[in-house]
Amino acid sequence: MAFLWERFIADPRGDGTVPPVELIYDTWNPGDWESRFVAWNKWRKDRSIEGREFDHYRELYLRIHGAMRQASLCGIERGLGRKNIFEYWFFGQEHMPESCTGSDIYDVEINHPPLLPDRDVYISPHCKTQGNITFTFDYWAQVVHKLIDAGVTVTVGYDGFFCEDLYRHPLYRKHWGDHRAWMEEVCRHRIVACGNTGTGWLAAACGVPLLTMEPPNSQMPDHRYRECGLRNIVEVMDVPDADYCAKRLIEEVRRVNVMTAGCYDVLHAGHVRHLERSRSLGTRLVVALNSDESVRRLKGPTRPVNSQSQRKVVLEALRCVDEVRVFDGDDAIPLLKEIRPSVLTNGHGYTYDKVVGRELVEGWGGRVVITCQGDGKDEPSTTKIVTRVLRSGDIIEACRVGSAYSVNPFDKLKLAAEEFVKVESLNGDVADLGAYRGGVSLILRRLGPGKHLHLFDTWSGTPFDDELCHHKKGEWPADLGECKLLVGQDERTHYYEGVFPYSAEELRDEHKWFCFVYVDMDTYQSTRDAIKFFWPRLVQGGKLFFDDYRWEPCAGVKKAVLEAFSEGQIKVYDNLYTCVVTKL
Numbered sequence: 001m002a003f004l005w006e007r008f009i010a011d012p013r014g015d016g017t018v019p020p021v022e023l024i025y026d027t028w029n030p031g032d033w034e035s036r037f038v039a040w041n042k043w044r045k046d047r048s049i050e051g052r053e054f055d056h057y058r059e060l061y062l063r064i065h066g067a068m069r070q071a072s073l074c075g076i077e078r079g080l081g082r083k084n085i086f087e088y089w090f091f092g093q094e095h096m097p098e099s100c101t102g103s104d105i106y107d108v109e110i111n112h113p114p115l116l117p118d119r120d121v122y123i124s125p126h127c128k129t130q131g132n133i134t135f136t137f138d139y140w141a142q143v144v145h146k147l148i149d150a151g152v153t154v155t156v157g158y159d160g161f162f163c164e165d166l167y168r169h170p171l172y173r174k175h176w177g178d179h180r181a182w183m184e185e186v187c188r189h190r191i192v193a194c195g196n197t198g199t200g201w202l203a204a205a206c207g208v209p210l211l212t213m214e215p216p217n218s219q220m221p222d223h224r225y226r227e228c229g230l231r232n233i234v235e236v237m238d239v240p241d242a243d244y245c246a247k248r249l250i251e252e253v254r255r256v257n258v259m260t261a262g263c264y265d266v267l268h269a270g271h272v273r274h275l276e277r278s279r280s281l282g283t284r285l286v287v288a289l290n291s292d293e294s295v296r297r298l299k300g301p302t303r304p305v306n307s308q309s310q311r312k313v314v315l316e317a318l319r320c321v322d323e324v325r326v327f328d329g330d331d332a333i334p335l336l337k338e339i340r341p342s343v344l345t346n347g348h349g350y351t352y353d354k355v356v357g358r359e360l361v362e363g364w365g366g367r368v369v370i371t372c373q374g375d376g377k378d379e380p381s382t383t384k385i386v387t388r389v390l391r392s393g394d395i396i397e398a399c400r401v402g403s404a405y406s407v408n409p410f411d412k413l414k415l416a417a418e419e420f421v422k423v424e425s426l427n428g429d430v431a432d433l434g435a436y437r438g439g440v441s442l443i444l445r446r447l448g449p450g451k452h453l454h455l456f457d458t459w460s461g462t463p464f465d466d467e468l469c470h471h472k473k474g475e476w477p478a479d480l481g482e483c484k485l486l487v488g489q490d491e492r493t494h495y496y497e498g499v500f501p502y503s504a505e506e507l508r509d510e511h512k513w514f515c516f517v518y519v520d521m522d523t524y525q526s527t528r529d530a531i532k533f534f535w536p537r538l539v540q541g542g543k544l545f546f547d548d549y550r551w552e553p554c555a556g557v558k559k560a561v562l563e564a565f566s567e568g569q570i571k572v573y574d575n576l577y578t579c580v581v582t583k584l
């Protein structure tokens, strides 16, 4: 809640032209009530206190340090101690009803039961005494009737004398109480509607939403409200339009604020689903957005990807978001206290007891909702998107280099790389059958540096003729030494020179598992042998990638694959003459 005093202390004129006010403790004690009023009036007239000039802000400010002093006695509630709110209100009056003067607030026992709003609108016209004659009692009576007709509970200050016909109505209540009762009465309402009154100031100080009425020609313009920049000023009306006033009050009364907090760095479908569900739980959704600094603290120096102003603009463009507020702390508790939502929501990865601020929201009668159950493992996330984007850069770069050493086109290599990246996190090694000059192996090596990579080839060319294959024995010779130079010779890179599957003998009893096998050996027999050897050694979720499937001059590949797998198991990439079989 933006309380008057916070604003005044930080920025006295509200335009950044005056440095924060110095803190002066109020040692001055004017004594009894009578003396206080005398002093107060003198201050108003002189515009100075003990030789110091002051304006409205300082007036208020001098009330506030009282709050500092008394906080320990009264507790700090809704910004100011109640006693101070009251004291502030009391001194803020231009007009003090007789019945109030002379009473001593210091005799009032201050209790702190939770003040949950249980009534709707508090009406405080005060039009005549404040010179606010545009908003007449007749106007207020119309507003009250419209509210009652709409089923809204109304409490009318000034003893409600202008709505006599409603005295017995169950939704109606009149009020004219002592000081403490007045303050507490205001606090138990969802909104205060007033015309330039002390009740308005009381509501303002307590953080109760306020619709205030002040004509342009007001004899005592209450510009103070506007100068304060209070967040709880719903609107300042200057035309006595009872229909409009009642409509606005009803809107506010029926408002159910929902709040959620987050970084919303790269907006994705998971975010939108959460925000839409959050909004559906109320009539207004406020998103507390982590500032750039707080995102950095949470997620590291490379984040956020988008600045807070960009992120705010994107969120504000969503139909389900009504307001976006940036916060800088480690959590959004201060904002939560200010907005006091009826519903606080969290999305994936949260459990009810982990929601920050849950006790607070439930304390004022609100509820906590997890909009999307589960840990979000399979949900989109900014982190996953960023990783994927960075990864796609790696893929492009690896394929660009690899394609210089491969007979295969860039697009096919990219497909193989993307398929590999999908299973990279699984257990198991990687194999390249028909490694040739090492182009594919290089890509796999770069994208999976932690994996054991097994390269197979004769390096003297195709080992035999195959009637289904147009490549003949001895075609595709390559230099093993150059291949090793290209792909590397570390302890994770293994070369098997010779005719497969005989060259794989040493692996046969090793109980090795594989997550990705690239098969590009052209012939029926070699492809069939590859399936026979690797399929039982493939981890669940692992993939066999078959080059030349659908490539007519190498028809044996398709034959071998179709003999081993049903069509439903085979994912075909027609334009690349390729297929992938995943072990489910």
Ligand SMILES: C[S@@+](CC[C@H](N)C(=O)[O-])C[C@H]1O[C@@H](n2cnc3c(N)ncnc32)[C@H](O)[C@@H]1O
Binding pocket: 405, 406, 407, 408, 433, 434, 435, 436, 437, 438, 439, 440, 456, 457, 458, 459, 460, 461, 462, 463, 475, 476, 477, 478, 498, 499, 500, 501, 520, 521, 522, 523, 526
């Ligand atoms: C079309 S080339 C591979 C091209 C390579 N994948 C690339 O992207 O540049 C086919 C390779 O498979 C090898 N090959 C075919 N059958 C084989 C077998 N049974 N054992 C070992 N190597 C074989 C050949 O020596 C040849 O180098």
